[in-house]
Amino acid sequence: MYSTGADLREARVTMDTQPEYVQVGLRKVATEQGFTEGKYRIEFESGSNKGDGFMGTMSKVFIRQEDRKELVLLVKDMPENLARRQQSIVMFDREAVAYSSVIPALEKFQSDKGISVDEGGEGFMRVPRCYYTHSNMEKLEAVVIMEDLREKHFRMWNKYVPVDYEHTRMLLEQLGKLHAISFAMREQQPERFFAFKRLIDPMKIMIEMDPDKGIDKLFGDVYQRAIVTLDDAKDAKVKELMKKLEDKVTKHYVDCVTVDDSDPYAVIGHGDCWINNMMYMYEEESPVPVDIRLIDWQLCRYVSPILDLSYFIFICTDAKLRAQHYNQLLDIYYSSLCDYLERLGGDAKRQFPREAYEAQWKKYGRFGLIMGMLVVPMICTAAEDLPDMDKWIEKMKQGDEDVEFEYATEEKAAKLYRARMSGVIRDVARFVYLTD
Template sequence: MTLNNEVPNIDEILGERIKTGLMKVLKSQSSLDNIKLSFEPGSKKGANFMGEIYRIFYEDANDSENKSQTSSLILKMAPRNLMRREKLRSRHIFLREIDMYDKVLSYFHGFQLSKGVDPKENGFNEYPKCYSSISDDLSESLFLEDLLRRKFEMIDVRKEPVTFDHMSLMLKALGKFHAVSFALKDQQPEKFKELANLAFEQYWTMIDSGYSSFYLDALKRLTDILEMEKRSDLLEKFNNAAGRDHFSNILRMISSEAAEPYAVICHGDLTTNNTMFCKDEQGKPIEIQLFDFQFTRYASPVIDLILYLFCSISTELRNQHYEEFLRIYHESLSDLVRRLGSDPQTLFPFERVLDQLRKIGVYSIYVGALLLPILGSDPDKLPDIDNEASNKNCFQVAAESRKAYNQKVIDMFDDLARFQYI
């Protein structure tokens, strides 16, 4: 098999180790002997701060009339920039995602099959295929299914709101993801402990140890909006809920100890940037895929719920369907736990979902300080992280978006107060 490369500096882009890994994947996915290869960016500018993503197209190089069908896959690579690798702990982050695909999700798949549940039919299978991975230092990579080939797309929240149908699909998939943890924890506690140990906290320990001033600036920008909008009532409620030591409070909320016996392996970063939807001919979302498992953590399941409920949807959608959303999630979780052979009422009754939300709801504000500016920003105006990794202003909201952004922040605080989470 040979390559006909049409991208300049391909050796610089990939490196020998990743090229070798790519060749092995292409050989396993194709019977072609001579491959024509081309690349394009696999994500929008600024959409993936933790790595580099390429969409790789491959076809028969001997087909001069271009009759062969072009196939594609996604290559996700750790950055080579040494400063970025050190600051963002890129190797550890990529090894986490490799472990998730190679060890956790693969075991989840086999466990479901062993209990008579076909993941593709009615179990948890809402994530892209991982064809292969590389864990070598400076070449950490994942070769993943290209979801665009199955007509999955991300939501552009600046142009399209998250709807009830989007949320319903997300909550059902999330419920099934958490259900496998609960059933496995119940039936194979030692094996589950082994897998859960792979999901130790990385994100907030990284922030606490290397970016504390950066983060506290971001949090202050968020709470300053309350003062600017004369909502001292909300600021007081947040301060009362948060206490004086923000990082101690965050680490307490995301700890598995605080969540037991209800801790599960969480996605950890479940937002509109890490979900894709497929629509029917009428434009209705009918399928979902979850991806980007770099910040998984063993913690309370409501950690995943919070990111979508309070950082990704409008206050109108939240207010109209909030309890219904919780029911959709819990019913999906309970259904799969039951089919896997355990009792959901014992493992995670609905009342405990509400309890966990009351204990951890304020986490929405902590994560929102970083997440809300990213989700509301124009991708074309996000910074080059290689050049601005230490720039404290890199997540500030553009002036033209400020009014809408401020209202979104006020809405989040208002709703958290109304639900008595702050």
């Protein structure tokens, strides 16, 4: 059910083939970690498989010195293709901000409360250790250098398999803690917390900067593909509800990520809570996870907490698990938030009462469907069948009318997609989240 992460390809790159800003970052890390200039060497391997990273490239890096243990890192860099760099720079910049500013602020707030955020501690710090970030939007430069969690035996879940109850429970408990910090900071350190209002959703920024309406066309294409997964007779009522989104998917997305209606309950959210953006640790051969790390903070943003929840629950679990445990999963998250907020000196009954939590679900629960139309096809597509992202982005930038979102097109993937996508639509409709 889980994978060991990306298998490393044999193709290697060298230090001198890297952009100067990546070389500067690696040398800085080496110095800060005690390596002696002139005595260490830096070696590269590919750090991910095709499809593991949607927006960028990953390299596994070894800093080695004869008289000391090596340091193993992951370098997350911009794609080489210019069109993709232009498309993804906003997200890369956001991840640099998340690791250099947002996450340290969350860590300090908890530490000041006497809560341990060290590895295995009771606080929320379930993120990779970050050694270095750099971003320059004008020059289209960005890099994040972090620990390789595989060295600590963290593994990724197999994205083709719907996530089970235990893995979902662990994530929701951690999201409860993450979001609780926002509620506590909002009340106790308002000036510091409200500085994070600048974390506007990166995709919203991309939509506003997209004169050719490529994202609008993309949402239209994935909507048309999603609605035909429903049965004309059996799903007639659901299909009518689904038509509320027709030609309005982009608007619904923007509405969900705009915080005007979510305050005073907006939080600092992870933003991209699908299964490839988290890694789990296990004891020996046990299938039950004992720890988790949230990776890829490129969509970190100030929004309703429901967006993280709806995104994961509807996209990564299946209809069977939701039928058995949906209300329980919502309770697990809310209980975790309440308990941790109290630990931080807050009061959920006053700051985020249950009725407000449920009202936020009614308002933003459809977000999992909106993102599901984009992400579920990727989940269902085998690595070897993934499209060439460079060519796809180039066509999008050029306004090619015939460009298609070519995921889950093989017979096996298409069958899996129909089952998963129709299940998402039916459940979002069943929970009355498909509203105007």
